[in-house]
Each structure stands twice: as structure tokens, then as C-alpha cells.
Amino acid sequence: MAETKILLSENEIPTHWYNVVADMPNPPAPPLGPDGKPVNPEALMAIFPMALIEQEVPAERWIKIPDEVREIFRLWRPSPLFRAHRLEQALGTPCKIYYKYEGVSPAGSHKVNTSVPQAWYNKQAGIKRLTTETGAGQWGSSIALAGQMFGLEVRVYMVKVSYDQKPFRRSMMQTWGAEVLASPTHLTNAGRTILAQDPNSPGSLGIAISEAVEEAASRPDTNYALGSVLNHVLLHQTIIGQEAKKQFEKAGDYPDMIFAPCGGGSNFGGIAFPFFADKAAGKSVRLVAVEPTSCPTLTRGHYAYDFGDSSGYTPLMKMYTLGHDFVPPGIHAGGLRYHGDSALVSQLYHEKLIEAVAVPQLATFRAGVQFARAEGIIPAPESNHAIAACIDEAMRCKQTGEKKTLFFNLSGHGHFDMAAYDRFFAGQLEDYEYPAAAIDAALHRLPKVG
Ligand SMILES: Cc1ncc(COP(=O)(O)O)c(C=O)c1O
Numbered sequence: 001m002a003e004t005k006i007l008l009s010e011n012e013i014p015t016h017w018y019n020v021v022a023d024m025p026n027p028p029a030p031p032l033g034p035d036g037k038p039v040n041p042e043a044l045m046a047i048f049p050m051a052l053i054e055q056e057v058p059a060e061r062w063i064k065i066p067d068e069v070r071e072i073f074r075l076w077r078p079s080p081l082f083r084a085h086r087l088e089q090a091l092g093t094p095c096k097i098y099y100k101y102e103g104v105s106p107a108g109s110h111k112v113n114t115s116v117p118q119a120w121y122n123k124q125a126g127i128k129r130l131t132t133e134t135g136a137g138q139w140g141s142s143i144a145l146a147g148q149m150f151g152l153e154v155r156v157y158m159v160k161v162s163y164d165q166k167p168f169r170r171s172m173m174q175t176w177g178a179e180v181l182a183s184p185t186h187l188t189n190a191g192r193t194i195l196a197q198d199p200n201s202p203g204s205l206g207i208a209i210s211e212a213v214e215e216a217a218s219r220p221d222t223n224y225a226l227g228s229v230l231n232h233v234l235l236h237q238t239i240i241g242q243e244a245k246k247q248f249e250k251a252g253d254y255p256d257m258i259f260a261p262c263g264g265g266s267n268f269g270g271i272a273f274p275f276f277a278d279k280a281a282g283k284s285v286r287l288v289a290v291e292p293t294s295c296p297t298l299t300r301g302h303y304a305y306d307f308g309d310s311s312g313y314t315p316l317m318k319m320y321t322l323g324h325d326f327v328p329p330g331i332h333a334g335g336l337r338y339h340g341d342s343a344l345v346s347q348l349y350h351e352k353l354i355e356a357v358a359v360p361q362l363a364t365f366r367a368g369v370q371f372a373r374a375e376g377i378i379p380a381p382e383s384n385h386a387i388a389a390c391i392d393e394a395m396r397c398k399q400t401g402e403k404k405t406l407f408f409n410l411s412g413h414g415h416f417d418m419a420a421y422d423r424f425f426a427g428q429l430e431d432y433e434y435p436a437a438a439i440d441a442a443l444h445r446l447p448k449v450g
Contacts, residue, residue: 004085006247008078013070018238020273020344021231022061023280028231028347029318031056032305036449039315047216047224049125052118055232063235069117072149076105076112077239081247082410087374093394094403096253099410100244100271101377107172109380109412110267111142111227114236118225119146129153129222131215133183133208135162135263136334136382137169138412139227144178157183157211160203162334169416183208190214190311204327205338206310213313228264229308229317229342237270240409245274248407255285255407257393261385262289262298262356263335265342267411272354279353287354289345290385292364294331294432297322297341298349298356300439305449308340316447319346322434323442329432331361332420333381359388360431365424367391368414380412381420 021028030038041053055063065073084097102110122130130152134140140156147154156178163170163182170180183203184191190210194201201207209226216224226233248254258275260268272287279285289298301320308314310325319340326339348354368384370391371377379387386408397404414421423429 001085002083003251004083006081006083006251008243008246010074010078012243012246013073013077014065014239014242015070016062016064017235018242018274018277019058019061019063019235020269020276021058023277024348025351026347028343031315031317032449033315047213049121049127049223051121051124052232055235056230058235066117066120069120072116078243079104079240081244081251082375083251084375087371090370090374091391091394091398093398094401095394095397096405097390097394098255098405098407100240101410102240102267103377103380103410103413107138107141107145108415109138109142110237110240110270111139112145113239113270114227114233114266115142115146115225116149117236119143119150119152122223122225123150123152127152127221127223129155129219130225131155131157131212131222132225132227133157133159133205133212134227135159135205135337136380137162137166137173137416138335138380140178140180141169141172141176142227143225144173144176147178148176154178155215156180157185157208159183159205159208159334160201165419166416172416183211185211187211188214193311202327204310206324206326209309210311210313213309217313228266229340231344233266234269234273234342234344237266238273240267240270241272241274244271244407253405256404257286257288258407259288259290259386259390260409261336261382261411262291262341262345263338263382264340265289265345267409269342269345271409276348276353288389289349289354289356290389291356291358292331292333292336292385293358293360294329294434295322295337296358296434297339298346299358300434302443302446303346303350304446306340306446312447316449317343319343320349321442321446322439323445325445326442331432332417332423332429333364333385335382336385357389359385361429362431364388365421365429377410378414379410380414381417383409383411
């Protein structure tokens with residue numbers, strides 16, 4: 001029988017990050033400032049260290065990973081690639097199914113792959129404090145851990161609905177020394193404005209980003225760290241796909257289709273971009289981003305310049321968006337409740353080089369439970385989106401008899417999401433289609449450019 005776990009040794013941890021721009025047919029659309037002109041990189045220095053700003057627009061295909069960062073990666077990398085023999089049997093599919101498990105990291109997801117280098121570059125630049133936002137708590141935990149490793153103070157603005165839903169994510173961040181606040185807060189102009197309009201605001205990633213950016217911009221000792229969306233974050237995550245390619249080589253196989261949950265696009269970019277290099281060189285592989293029907297950014301959003309946060313503090317990025325003032329329904333995949341998407345992922349989708357599907361919440365939990373009962377691991381609700389899309393394809397192939405090799409990113413475990421599973425078992429979760437009227441209305445509120 002073929003191996004179940006395909007493992008690499010620590011000296012096979014990638015030495016470089018892969019820059020997908022080198023293989024994109026068209027240059028990325030530049031971020032724009034308030035005057036509608038491309039942003040001057042210096043303008044970002046109030047909140048980011050220069051090394052990360054440079055990684056927003058790298059010219060080289062490969063960028064060296066600092067040795068200190070690779071040393072820390074040894075704690076959990078390389079992550080295992082699994083062949084899902086038991087899921088294949090349970091489904092009775094002729095397909096082979098593989099998954100890469102990022103839940104082996106201390107914080108439980110892929111997010112630590114970028115929090116560690118981000119904290120390291122900030123430390124090198126003499127920064128003492130980091131602010132950030134978190135939705136599901138996965139990113140907040142990851143930056144709390146990375147801050148602790150390099151002696152940086154961390155303040156996390158946690159979207160209020162998640163703060164209430166996930167008390168143990170909060171404890172985890174506090175264990176690693178971070179301060180956690182329920183956003184919106186009264187500490188920032190952005191938070192106070194929202195609370196004046198709606199004192200019971202559940203918060204959103206867009207609002208929490210505004211709060212964290214505002215604080216970082218107002219203090220010279222403090223920078224801001226973002227867990228997804230930006231080019232440097234996707235760049236850092238490309239170690240996932242690079243490892244996977246080596247593991248597929250070891251297994252003597254290659255995927256026909258790759259699925260990843262897509263919030264801001266970082267785990268999707270991380271797993272898909274290194275395979276995109278093969279696709280650009282003529283190899284056939286389909287790359288599928290999976291999102292919730294309640295936050296259908298790629299599948300139903302507008303491709304336009306928009307802000308990354310709700311108050312309009314960030315540069316304008318050309319991306320698929322539901323509108324920067326989008327306040328999403330309280331679905332349990334908190335990490336997928338973002339109004340926008342990575343500019344790189346958006347452009348590749350717009351140019352039809354990658355694909356996207358949206359899946360309703362109940363189907364994702366059904367898939368996650370089916371996966372857990374076959375393979376053992378309890379997935380994060382975000383990861384369940386990729387599992388659902390992969391199982392759908394495996395079942396379609398059962399009808400047609402196609403023998404595809406399917407591969408998904410199991411971006412995190414769900415050990416802190418059991419309240420969501422409880423609600424699923426109690427029949428309290430609902431499907432939600434984001435209304436077409438709200439998507440149309442957002443179009444009129446998009447910033448005017450040019
Ligand atoms: C486990 C997990 N998967 C996926 C995501 C989605 O984010 P991204 O699209 O940046 O990978 C998140 C975000 O918090 C997450 O925690």
C-alpha cells in the first residue's frame with residue numbers, strides 16, 4: 001500500500017520563498033494612494049519595516065529565507081503530506097486524495113509561516129511593539145507566539161464576535177504574552193466612530209484592521225502586522241507548496257486539482273503558487289480557491305480598486321471586493337469573513353488562470369465531520385471549505401469513473417472551534433447566501449479612482 005504520511009527531513013525546509021509575479025503573464029496592478037497615483041513605498045514606512053515593503057514588489061523569482069527564521073521553522077516544518085486512504089475508502093471514489101497538514105504548527109495553522117518572518121524583520125528594524133487584528137484568532141495567536149520569540153510586545157484587536165465565541169483563543173494569545181482587545185474599541189478614532197453608529201457592533205476584520213493600523217501609524221515604536229492579503233504574506237506561505245511538490249515527487253504522483261480555503265488568500269497562494277509555476281511552464285493543474293457563500297468575494301464580488309479596511313486608512317488595492325464597509329454574517333469560519341482578497345489571487349482569478357467556488361456553511365461542517373471520522377484530525381471551519389469542495393469533486397468522479405489526483409490544504413485544526421461543531425450538531429447553524437442587492441449596493445460605495 002502507498003505511504004500514508006509523506007515526510008521530509010528538516011534540512012529539506014525550503015531555503016527561499018517563491019515570487020509568483022515572476023511567472024504571471026501581466027504585471028500586478030499597483031496599489032494606489034488617496035490621490036489615485038501608485039503608492040510611494042516610503043508612505044508605508046509608518047507601519048511596516050522596509051524589508052517587508054520591498055517584499056511587496058520583489059523583482060527576483062526566489063527570495064532567501066533568513067537563517068534565524070528557518071531555525072524556528074524547524075519546530076514544526078516540514079509539515080506532513082497525507083494520503084487520505086481512509087477518506088477515499090469511505091467515499092468509494094476512484095480518485096486519490098492527499099492533504100498537507102498545517103495544523104502541526106504551535107498555533108495550529110499556516111499563519112505562523114508568516115508571523116515569524118514578519119516579527120523577525122520588525123525586530124531587525126528596531127521596532128518594539130506590533131499591533132494586529134484577528135478574526136478567528138488563528139492569526140492573533142500566531143503573531144503572539146512570534147512576538148514572544150523575538151521579545152516584541154503585541155496588541156491584538158480581535159473581532160468582537162470571535163472574542164465572544166472563542167475565549168480559549170484569547171487565553172492562548174495571553175499565554176504567549178499578547179494583549180487582546182475586543183474590536184471595535186474606544187481606544188481609536190476608527191473604533192469610536194463605529195461604536196457611535198452601532199454600540200453593539202459585532203466588529204469585522206475591516207474595522208479591526210483600521211484600529212490596528214491607526215495605532216501603529218501614531219507610534220514610532222510600533223508597527224502593524226497583517227496575517228493575509230498582502231504580497232509579502234503570500235510570499236512567506238509559498239513554503240507550503242514548495243514542500244508539497246517535493247513530497248509529491250517522493251510519492252511518485254502529481255495533483256490534477258488543488259483546493260484551498262480562501263479568506264485573504266494566503267494559504268491558497270501558499271499552496272497554489274509553487275504549482276502555478278509548473279502551470280505557467282505548460283503543466284496541467286487546476287488551482288481552486290474555496291470561499292463561503294456568505295462572503296463570496298471572488299465568485300460574486302466586484303473586481304475594482306478598494307480599501308483593505310473599513311475606514312479607508314490603507315492604500316487602494318485592485319481586488320475582488322464586497323465593499324470595504326462589508327459587515328459579514330457571523331458564520332463560524334471567522335478567517336474567511338473578509339470583504340476583499342489578495343491582489344495577486346484576484347488578478348490570477350480575473351485572468352482565468354485559477355478558479356474559485358463558494359460553499360454553504362452546513363455543507364462545510366458535514367464535510368469536516370466526514371473527514372474527521374475517516375482521517376481523525378478535526379479541521380478548522382475554514383479548512384472545511386476546501387474539504388467540502390474536494391469531496392464534491394471526488395464524488396463527481398465516482399459518477400464519471402475519472403481517476404483524478406486531488407489535493408487540498410488542511411490549513412489548520414479546529415480544537416478551538418468546538419463550540420461551532422456543537423452548534424452544528426445541535427442543528428443551530430444556518431446557510432446564508434449574501435444578498436445580490438447588498439453586492440450591487442457596494443458597487444456604488446467603492447472609492448472613485450482615476
Ligand atoms: C485555519 C485557517 N484557514 C484559512 C484561513 C483563511 O485565510 P487565508 O485566506 O489568508 O489563508 C484562516 C484565516 O484566519 C485560517 O485561520
